[in-house]
Amino acid sequence: MTKLKLFIFDVGGVLYDGTSVANAISVYLGLSREEFLTLARFAGLRKLQTGKINSMQFWSNFSKISGRRVDEDLWVRFFRPVLRHEVANLIKKLKAKYRVVAGTNTIESHYQVHLVQGHYSVFDQVYASHQIGFVKPDVEFFLYILEKEKMEPEETLFVDDTPENVAGAQRIGIHSVLFVNVQDLAERLSSLIEE
Structure with missing residues (x-):
C-alpha cells in the first residue's frame, strides 16, 4: 500500500x-421521519447542503410545501x-x-x-x-x-x-x-x- x-x-x-436532527424536527412538526425527509428534499435540502440556498430560504420553501409554518431555524434549535x-x-x-x-x-x-x-x-x-x-x-x-x-x-x-x-x-x-x-x-x- x-x-x-x-x-x-x-x-x-x-x-x-x-448532529442528526431529523428525528427531533419530525417529532416537533408532527411528521414521521420519512415524511419530513421527503418534504425536506422537495424544499431543497441538497441545495441547502451545497450552499445554493440558506436556511431561511429552505424553511420558507418547506412551509409552502408542507402547509406547516416554520418561522425559526429548526436545524439549529435541535442541534x-x-x-x-x-x-x-x-x-x-x-x-x-x-x-x-x-x-x-x-x-x-x-x-x-x-x-x-x-x-x-x-x-x-x-x-x-x-x-x-x-x-x-x-x-x-x-x-x-x-x-x-x-x-x-x-x-x-x-x-x-x-x-x-x-x-x-x-x-x-x-x-x-x-x-x-x-x-x-x-x-x-x-x-x-x-x-
Missing part, C-alpha cells in the same frame, strides 16, 4: 454525536453536538505525523455552531459541503479535496459512518474505513499507518 499522507474525517457521527473525546485524541495523534482534514456534509447554520464552539480546531482544514458545492457520496466531493490538498487517492484515508459515503470514496481509489466505534477505528488505523 502507498504511504498514507492525508486523512479525511467525517464530523457528524464520527467526531461528534448528536446538540457532543464531542467523542476518544476520536478527537486519535485525530490529535495522527496530526503529529499526517495532514488531517474534515470532509463534512453540512449546512451553514450547523457549520457556524461548530465554528463558534471551536469544534473544527482539531483539523488542519475543513471542507464543508455548503462551501465547496459538493456533497458526499458524490465523487466530486472527494476529487475537490484531493485537488486542494494536492494528494492522490492512494495517499488518502477517509473515515465516515455512512456506508454510501465510504463507497463513494472507494470508487475513486481512496482507502476508506466505515466508522462503527472508537475501538474498531483505533485498531483499523494502527494497522494502516506506519509507526
Whole structure:
C-alpha cells in the first residue's frame, strides 16, 4: 500500500454525536421521519447542503410545501453536538505525523455552531459541503479535496459512518474505513499507518 499522507474525517457521527436532527424536527412538526425527509428534499435540502440556498430560504420553501409554518431555524434549535473525546485524541495523534482534514456534509447554520464552539480546531482544514458545492457520496466531493490538498487517492484515508459515503470514496481509489466505534477505528488505523 502507498504511504498514507492525508486523512479525511467525517464530523457528524464520527467526531461528534448528536448532529442528526431529523428525528427531533419530525417529532416537533408532527411528521414521521420519512415524511419530513421527503418534504425536506422537495424544499431543497441538497441545495441547502451545497450552499445554493440558506436556511431561511429552505424553511420558507418547506412551509409552502408542507402547509406547516416554520418561522425559526429548526436545524439549529435541535442541534446538540457532543464531542467523542476518544476520536478527537486519535485525530490529535495522527496530526503529529499526517495532514488531517474534515470532509463534512453540512449546512451553514450547523457549520457556524461548530465554528463558534471551536469544534473544527482539531483539523488542519475543513471542507464543508455548503462551501465547496459538493456533497458526499458524490465523487466530486472527494476529487475537490484531493485537488486542494494536492494528494492522490492512494495517499488518502477517509473515515465516515455512512456506508454510501465510504463507497463513494472507494470508487475513486481512496482507502476508506466505515466508522462503527472508537475501538474498531483505533485498531483499523494502527494497522494502516506506519509507526
